[in-house]
Amino acid sequence: MITPKYFILLFVILVLRLVKATELTFELPDSAKECFYQEIQKNVTATLEFQVVTGGQYDVDVHLQGPQKQTLYQQIKMQFDSHTFTAPVAGIYTVCFSNEFSTFSHKLVYMDFQVGEESPLPGLVGATVLTQLETSAQSIHKSLNSIVDLQTHHRLKEAQSRKRAEDLNERVLWWSVTETLCVLVISVGQVFILKNFFAEKKPFNLK
Amino acid sequence: MLLKSIFSVFVIFVVIDLSNALYFHIGETERKCFIEEIPDETNVIVNYKVELYDPRSGGFMPSSPGIGMHVEVRDPDDKTILSRVYSSEGKISFTSHTPGEHVICMYSNSSAWFSGSQLRVHLDIQVGEHAINYGEVVQKEKLSDLQLRIRQLLDQVEQITKEQNYQRYREERFRQTSESTNSRVLWWSVTQTAVLLLMGAWQMKHLKSFFEAKKLV
Numbered sequence: 407m408i409t410p411k412y413f414i415l416l417f418v419i420l421v422l423r424l425v426k427a428t429e430l431t432f433e434l435p436d437s438a439k440e441c442f443y444q445e446i447q448k449n450v451t452a453t454l455e456f457q458v459v460t461g462g463q464y465d466v467d468v469h470l471q472g473p474q475k476q477t478l479y480q481q482i483k484m485q486f487d488s489h490t491f492t493a494p495v496a497g498i499y500t501v502c503f504s505n506e507f508s509t510f511s512h513k514l515v516y517m518d519f520q521v522g523e524e525s526p527l528p529g530l531v532g533a534t535v536l537t538q539l540e541t542s543a544q545s546i547h548k549s550l551n552s553i554v555d556l557q558t559h560h561r562l563k564e565a566q567s568r569k570r571a572e573d574l575n576e577r578v579l580w581w582s583v584t585e586t587l588c589v590l591v592i593s594v595g596q597v598f599i600l601k602n603f604f605a606e607k608k609p610f611n612l613k
Numbered sequence: 614m615l616l617k618s619i620f621s622v623f624v625i626f627v628v629i630d631l632s633n634a635l636y637f638h639i640g641e642t643e644r645k646c647f648i649e650e651i652p653d654e655t656n657v658i659v660n661y662k663v664e665l666y667d668p669r670s671g672g673f674m675p676s677s678p679g680i681g682m683h684v685e686v687r688d689p690d691d692k693t694i695l696s697r698v699y700s701s702e703g704k705i706s707f708t709s710h711t712p713g714e715h716v717i718c719m720y721s722n723s724s725a726w727f728s729g730s731q732l733r734v735h736l737d738i739q740v741g742e743h744a745i746n747y748g749e750v751v752q753k754e755k756l757s758d759l760q761l762r763i764r765q766l767l768d769q770v771e772q773i774t775k776e777q778n779y780q781r782y783r784e785e786r787f788r789q790t791s792e793s794t795n796s797r798v799l800w801w802s803v804t805q806t807a808v809l810l811l812m813g814a815w816q817m818k819h820l821k822s823f824f825e826a827k828k829l830v
Contacts, residue, residue: 430736432645441637443637568787578798579797582805593816
C-alpha cells in the first residue's frame with residue numbers, strides 16, 4: 407500500500423529537482439555565436455562556469471545578459487572562468503559564447519550553468535533536528551559533491567592536455583616526413599645545379 | 614482523493630521541470646550536437662521539448678504537433694547507438710557501453726528547404742546518478758528517508774568510482790600518445806642525421822668524380 411508519506415517524499419524530491427544544473431559540451435565553429443537561455447527567479451544565486459577544451463588559442467568571448475539586456479558579465483578571449491551572481495530580477499538570462507574573432511579555429515566548449523544552491527539530500531527538508539547519522543550523511547554528500555566538481559575540472563584539464571599531445575604527435579610525424587623529403591630534394595638539386603654551372607661554361611670556352 | 618490531488622501536483626511539477634530547463638534556438642533545418650564524455654555503463658537521460666516560432670503572435674507555440682525531432686546518439690567509435698524520430702517533446706535514455714565521447718545530435722524532421730522558421734529547444738541532460746529517479750525508487754522499494762539518503766550516497770560514490778576508472782583509462786591513452794611522440798622524435802633525429810651524412814657523402818663523391826671527369830681538378 408502506498409501511503410501518503412511516500413507521496414510527500416516524492417513531492418519533496420520533485421521540488422528539489424527544480425534546482426537546475428546544466429552541463430553541456432558543444433562545438434563552436436569558426437566565427438559562430440552560440441546563445442543559451444535560462445529562466446531565473448529573483449534573488450536566486452546562479453553560477454556560470456566554462457572552459458574551452460580544444461581549438462585555437464583555447465579562448466572564447468563570453469557575455470551574460472539579464473532580462474533587460476543589461477550586461478552582468480563579459481569576458482573577451484578567456485580560456486576558462488567561473489562567475490557567480492544573484493539574479494536582481496526574475497526573467498530570462500542569456501549566455502552567449504562567441505568565436506566571431508576567429509576565422510578558422512573551431513572550438514569545443516564546456517559550460518556548466520547552475521541555478522540555485524546545490525541540492526541537499528532528499529528528505530532533509532523540513533527536518534529540524536538531525537540525528538548524528540543524518541548529519542554525517544549530509545556531510546558525506548557535500549564532500550562527494552565537491553569531489554565530483556574537482557573530478558570534472560580534472561577531466562577537462564586532462565582532455566585539453568591529451569588533445570594537445572595528440573596534436574603534437576601528429577605534427578611531429580608530418581613535420582619529420584616533410585623535412586626528410588626537403589633534405590633529399592635539396593641535396594640532389596644542389597648537385598645538379600652545381601653541375602649545370604660547369605656544363606654551361608664549356609661551349610663558352612670553346613669559342 | 615488526497616492521493617489524487619497530490620498526484621496531479623506531481624504531474625504539474627514534471628511539466629514545469631522541463632520548461633524551467635535551459636533552452637536555445639535553432640533554425641528549422643539546423644543540426645545541433647552536444648558531447649558527453651562519460652565512463653562506461655553510465656545512464657544518460659535527455660529530456661527535450663521543441664517549440665515552433667509563431668509569426669502571428671511573435672512568440673513560441675507551447676505545443677507544436679507537426680514538428681518531430683531526429684535524435685542521434687553516436688558512441689566513441691562513431692557507431693550509432695540510437696537514431697530515431699521522436700515527437701516534439703520527449704525523453705531519451707541510453708546506457709554507454711564504451712567509455713568516451715558520446716555525441717548527441719538533434720535536428721528537426723522539417724522538410725523546409727531553407728531554414729524557414731526558428732525552433733526553441735528546451736534541453737536537459739542528466740548523467741550518471743543524476744539520471745536516477747529517486748521518486749520511482751521510493752515507490753518501488755519502499756525505502757525510509759534514511760535508507761533513501763544512504764542509497765543516493767552509494768549511487769554517487771559508484772559514479773565517482775566509474776569516473777575514476779575512466780580517468781585511469783584516459784591517462785593511459787595520454788601516456789601512450791606522449792611516449793609515441795617521444796620515440797618518434799628520437800627516431801626522426803637519428804634518421805635525419807643519417808640522411809644528412811649520407812647525402813653529404815654522396816654529394817662529395819659525385820662532385821669529385823664530376824670534376825675529375827671534366828679535368829677541372
